[in-house]
Amino acid sequence: MEKSTASKGTRKLAAAAIFALCLAVVLGIAGCGSSTSSSTNASSASASASSAASSSASASSETVQFTDSAGRTVEVPANIERVAITGPISQMCMLTLAPEKLVGLSNELSGAEIKYLATDVSNLPVLGQIYGGKGDFNKEAVANADPQIVIDIGEAKKTIVEDLDGIQESIGIPCVHIEATYNTYDQAYQQLGELLGVQDRAKVLADYCTSVVKTTDEAIAGVPDTDRVKVAYLLGDSGLNAMAKGSFQATVVDAIADNVAVIENPGGSGLGSETSFEQIALWDPRMIVFAPGSIFDTVGDDASWQTLSAISGKNYYAVPGEPYNWISSPPGVNQVLGYQWFAHLCYPDKFKDSIEDMAKGYYKTFYNYEMSDTEVATLLENSIPKQ
């Protein structure tokens, strides 16, 4: 009897010990996480401490009034060296303009991004994003990374003013919104160039955007609405998700072609809306583009898909996916490239330059990356008509 109570007692002790151990492990993991991030912060902080010290007089005292695209007037430092961003679209844009000013990323860089981007920023801490399904923007980590400004680039959400005011209030760092859609990136770059004092680089990018959007606009303006190609943009592991006409992810497709996917109340999901094969057959698109990672590779051998004229007529393509999907998911400055590609694909006789040269030009201008002929050929293998 006594023995059994004693063993019960030890068992209880053991249970308590195991529980404590679990707790310790979890806390340990959390502690490790924060200690590594604080150490990277410390190193980046110390690296920038000297620059901050040298420019501290001007950086801390001089401020200017800046009116952002949401109509908010914000007092911002005149000399901005340290920038935080709010999401993948902002990240995409800042990486092309001034990656050296970033104090953190909104999401981890993919292998392809690291390959193409001239500057290595992959060791920066990941601070999360305010939109896009996760809402994991870590305000304390952002404050700890010590940016002088937080920038949100892209299409304005309905709640943009209160969202940015809220962040600005809680961390005491000015937040601005810069409106940008695929055909207004020239203005966005100009605004950003002035804000961040990188006018020269901004001008190069803005000029490129102005010129290619103008050329492409003019080319497709010559195509009457009745001659627009009937296109479906399909996504997902079964290819049964369609990017619906009018959804903000479908802007490029809608601007160039006749998007057959007319869906009531399309959402803003990066994967489009789920539909069915019967519905796609009913739409009967003349051309299909598949998102990266969808079923482009297998669709040619599938009896059901073979019944569609676009598939049997070999008029289907894969959207290039490096370093980002070219036309959506997320819809950022990648669309400036995707807009040209998709227009070339739909109306090849309206353009003089080749898709290959166009792609090379974009990668050179935006990523400062010289693409070899083989690289371009691999990238575009399934994305241009076969000769």
Added chain:
Amino acid sequence: MSNSTTDRKQNYRDRKTAIILIGLGICLVILAIFSFLVGRFPISPDKVVGILASGIVPVDQFWTDQEAIIFFNVRLPRVLLAMLVGCSLSAAGAAYQGTFQNPLVSPDILGASQGAAFGAAVAILLGFASFGISVMAFSFAIVTVLLVIAVAQAARGNQVLTVVLAGVMISSLFSAGVSFTKLIADPSDQLPAITYWLMGSLTGAKPSDVTMVLPFMVVGLVTLFVLKWRINILTMGDEEAATMGVNTKALRLIIIIAATIVTAASVSVTGMIGWVGLVIPHLSRMLIGSDYRKLMPASMLMGACFLLLVDDVSRLATTAEIPIGILTAFIGAPFFLYLITREGKKR
């Protein structure tokens, strides 16, 4: 005299059972025919009959090749899969409810669904195609339940209680795992893919999906069907069953494994479809009583009818699909609430 009245009563009850089961069978056949005839892609009824008949007897083709291919490769597998999955989830739900002597149990009680969800989410993160996602979902569902059984075997005390507790705990562990995969997923394509998977859908049903899950479902469903009267013994409680010379531990294990296999097979091709396994056995119980010899076949038939009907709504209502998991929950949750309030009034 009294003997013949009980005989007559018994006779009457048997006839009633037979009528209900035959009625459900007829319902299912009518619904299946209806489902063959309708879809977003218009194929006229005479053509559907012709296409179906051409599989058996030579018929002069008066339909297009496209119509035949869409019928055989898209609509037929989807209808079959809806029936199979509905049947499986309901049978598994009924079996679990009997085994655990608890009417509020559903097929995901032992973590099969959460395990499958975790497997699928990891497969999506790794960029697998739909086949790989199904395989991962199936394997994780099975592994999760085996884990639960192993933990329960190691634990002391009431076997039913430890199995359910272990199930709830491990289920919540995998649920946290799913949340974690969502956190690290690429927000533009992987995250919505996981979300869609969790909502459940039959839109991707292919002939190969049916052939892939059919063997598992047949094995599991036949086992549950054959053991249906033994579940009656389990519902009486372990002591009672033991006095009747039944090895409750072994029996319970076999039923759990059979129910898990059919659940895992269902979830692996459709994603999460909730409530069917909880609600249908209850509806069947209202209709036919709680004798598992009748309840099991009734649940199977009714489950097939229910999911077929809901899937018809899902694919016909709008241009975009309404994920079937949402529809079943919309119908299932209010019913569940009604059920527990009714139980409350009885007391």
